[in-house]
Amino acid sequence: MGLDFWTYFWVVGTFGTYIAIALWARAGSTNDFYVAGHDVHPTVNGMATAADWMSAASFLSMAGLIAFLGYGGSVYLMGWTGGFVLLALLLAPFLREFGKFTVPDFVGDRYYSTAARLIAVICALFVSFTYIAGQMKGVGVAFSGFLGVEFNTGIMVGMAIVFVYAVLGGMKGITYTQVAQYCVMIFAYTVPAIFISLIITGNPVPQLGFISNVRGEDVAMLEKLNTVVQDLGFQEYTQTNKTMIDMFAITGALMFGTAGLPHVIIRFFTVSSPRAARVSAGWALVFIALLYTTAPAVASFARLNFIDTVNESTYVADDADYVAEAAEIVAEGGKPIPEWFKDWERTGLLGVEDKNGDGVIQYRAGDENEVTKLDRDIFVMANPSIANLPDWVIGLVVAGGLAAALSTAAGLLMVISSSISHDLCRRTFFTSMSDKDELRVARASAAGAVILAGIMGMNTAKLGFVAQVVAFAFGLAAASLFPVIVLGIFWKRMNREGAIASMLTGLVSTFSYIYYFKFVDTDPTNWWFGVSPEGIGFLFMFVSLVVGVVVALFTPAPPQEVQDLVEDIRVPGTRRPHGAGDVAQMPS
Amino acid sequence: MSQLPTEVDKKGYWRAVVRLTLSLLVIWFAVSYGAGILFRDLLDNFSIGGAPLGFWFAQNGAIYVFVVLIFYYCRAMNRLEKKYGVGV
Numbered sequence: 264m265g266l267d268f269w270t271y272f273w274v275v276g277t278f279g280t281y282i283a284i285a286l287w288a289r290a291g292s293t294n295d296f297y298v299a300g301h302d303v304h305p306t307v308n309g310m311a312t313a314a315d316w317m318s319a320a321s322f323l324s325m326a327g328l329i330a331f332l333g334y335g336g337s338v339y340l341m342g343w344t345g346g347f348v349l350l351a352l353l354l355a356p357f358l359r360e361f362g363k364f365t366v367p368d369f370v371g372d373r374y375y376s377t378a379a380r381l382i383a384v385i386c387a388l389f390v391s392f393t394y395i396a397g398q399m400k401g402v403g404v405a406f407s408g409f410l411g412v413e414f415n416t417g418i419m420v421g422m423a424i425v426f427v428y429a430v431l432g433g434m435k436g437i438t439y440t441q442v443a444q445y446c447v448m449i450f451a452y453t454v455p456a457i458f459i460s461l462i463i464t465g466n467p468v469p470q471l472g473f474i475s476n477v478r479g480e481d482v483a484m485l486e487k488l489n490t491v492v493q494d495l496g497f498q499e500y501t502q503t504n505k506t507m508i509d510m511f512a513i514t515g516a517l518m519f520g521t522a523g524l525p526h527v528i529i530r531f532f533t534v535s536s537p538r539a540a541r542v543s544a545g546w547a548l549v550f551i552a553l554l555y556t557t558a559p560a561v562a563s564f565a566r567l568n569f570i571d572t573v574n575e576s577t578y579v580a581d582d583a584d585y586v587a588e589a590a591e592i593v594a595e596g597g598k599p600i601p602e603w604f605k606d607w608e609r610t611g612l613l614g615v616e617d618k619n620g621d622g623v624i625q626y627r628a629g630d631e632n633e634v635t636k637l638d639r640d641i642f643v644m645a646n647p648s649i650a651n652l653p654d655w656v657i658g659l660v661v662a663g664g665l666a667a668a669l670s671t672a673a674g675l676l677m678v679i680s681s682s683i684s685h686d687l688c689r690r691t692f693f694t695s696m697s698d699k700d701e702l703r704v705a706r707a708s709a710a711g712a713v714i715l716a717g718i719m720g721m722n723t724a725k726l727g728f729v730a731q732v733v734a735f736a737f738g739l740a741a742a743s744l745f746p747v748i749v750l751g752i753f754w755k756r757m758n759r760e761g762a763i764a765s766m767l768t769g770l771v772s773t774f775s776y777i778y779y780f781k782f783v784d785t786d787p788t789n790w791w792f793g794v795s796p797e798g799i800g801f802l803f804m805f806v807s808l809v810v811g812v813v814v815a816l817f818t819p820a821p822p823q824e825v826q827d828l829v830e831d832i833r834v835p836g837t838r839r840p841h842g843a844g845d846v847a848q849m850p851s
Numbered sequence: 852m853s854q855l856p857t858e859v860d861k862k863g864y865w866r867a868v869v870r871l872t873l874s875l876l877v878i879w880f881a882v883s884y885g886a887g888i889l890f891r892d893l894l895d896n897f898s899i900g901g902a903p904l905g906f907w908f909a910q911n912g913a914i915y916v917f918v919v920l921i922f923y924y925c926r927a928m929n930r931l932e933k934k935y936g937v938g939v
């Protein structure tokens with residue numbers, strides 16, 4: 264059984280499962296379609312949230328990124344987990360007690376304003392589209408890299424699958440496919456991690472291997488890694504060249520951005536009560552932490568192992584018989600280049616150039632480095648072959664990467680389709696629309712969004728700055744959505760004028776800063792206070808918060824019925840309808 | 852209609868919730884921004900199994916504390932709801 268067989272086996276098998284789940288979990292009403300009938304079990308929702316949240320970037324790229332950034336990579340680890348504490352404590356239970364379908368629902372009702380609702384829709388759409396293009400690109404890369412399928416064909420296959428379960432099942436279908444996708448993902452991530460941890464440290468638990476000695480030596484793994492990378496001219500692994508203020512700001516932008524991302528927030532509308540929403544956030548973080556505490560271990564093992572096996576190894580030509588040649592090199596007392604390196608060299612993700620002509624590869628910092636192409640994603644994808652695991656595990660990693668990309672894409676599609684069918688049509692332009700019509704529009708807009716996202720994904724191949732654009736999504740969510748939602752719950756006096764001013768300040772300032780320093784002036788020495796575009800959302804979040812509060816204090820207090828609404832959502836089980844719009848759309 | 856709690860109860864409940872939330876956010880801040888970034892050099896004088904402690908907090912430790920924080924919050928909130936007679 265070859266690698267190709269197993270890759271196809273897992274990809275076709277998992278895709279079949281997703282479609283079967285979609286057919287079983289069809290949505291019959293808008294309540295099913297938007298919030299899965301409000302009756303998803305908290306643990307199940309936690310697992311679905313974990314899959315929703317962990318994207319192709321978490322699964323494929325994060326460990327590799329940390330392997331290169333060392334301590335600097337901590338911003339992703341703390342930022343993308345700490346946001347769930349904010350969600351659990353400040354947002355999820357209260358928004359669940361509010362009891363509607365979308366984030367713009369809350370903003371529009373709490374700030375009694377169509378303008379506020381529309382700005383929230385724009386923020387939600389902008390954040391979701393930037394994010395989804397990256398997922399689609401991930402799907403295309405996985406297909407073209409492993410199955411030899413054309414990049415665009417790969418995206419179309421991925422789109423077709425998401426189309427089936429998102430359009431048929433809405434949130435209900437997505438929830439249960441995300442549970443399946445989480446299982447595929449976590450298995451595909453941890454199995455290779457366990458084996459590589461055994462190889463490097465002799466401890467089967469990667470999190471413990473991370474703080475153990477190197478196997479058979481009396482030196483801590485991280486200490487050895489520090490020495491090894493420094494000898495080659497790289498920066499010490501446990502240090503960073505990021506400034507402290509930038510570390511602080513990026514962590515903040517990612518944390519508050521996570522808490523403000525609409526596709527994560529709406530997952531907590533699917534459970535039955537505020538109490539369930541709290542527990543569910545806890546479970547979500549447990550399932551996320553399984554991967555996120557493994558990632559830094561994988562990162563350090565992979566870096567150490569890469570240097571160990573590749574540096575000073577003797578190159579074997581492409582047309583040579585690898586086994587025979589490698590045996591010869593060993594017989595002469597040399598170290599042959601590992602076989603997995605040859606395999607991945609063919610995909611173009613790794614590349615070498617024998618600059619000094621000695622037939623041996625030198626991996627160094629600076630000009631003498633002979634590993635000329637080293638794609639960061641390689642570390643997760645090559646792990647199973649580095650650890651000599653059987654082909655069926657390698658095939659599973661491909662299915663895991665696809666599961667990560669598709670589950671996140673589906674969650675984002677829900678936000679896009681509900682923004683159009685619910686927030687724009689039902690709540691803004693055609694308020695007399697029936698539930699049945701709304702469901703039809705919801706399906707149509709989900710279908711439209713799938714196709715649009717696919718087209719964007721195909722075009723990002725040419726654009727190639729997806730990774731940079733993701734900074735937009737977190738910064739904007741942190742600076743525009745997070746402050747108005749939290750103030751809307753914790754400060755009764757916050758009013759319409761303050762909310763609109765705050766959202767616009769966050770949106771415009773963050774967008775301008777990121778755009779300017781990413782595309783116009785790319786010189787880091789010009790950054791304000793030394794804060795990079797990735798971290799600027801954190802600073803502008805405070806600016807927009809202050810602007811919102813000041814404007815609110817100079818304008819009239821919100822109407823009594825809105826203040827009553829705020830009191831109700833603070834206390835579980837006391838939610839009553841407030842105002843005409845609320846009665847027509849009574850929450851469940 | 853079931854008996855709704857009185858206004859006074861609701862206010863007391865909310866004050867208790869805000870107090871709990873703020874104290875947990877202090878811990879949230881301390882283990883991530885504090886231990887992992889601001890005071891990491893200080894903590895790196897200690898080590899956990901060969902990993903500098905501040906570095907370990909930034910890459911692993913903070914995440915463990917986050918999980919414990921949320922579940923502690925759930926339990927404390929359930930107790931508050933019971934005490935003030937709110938919730939379903």
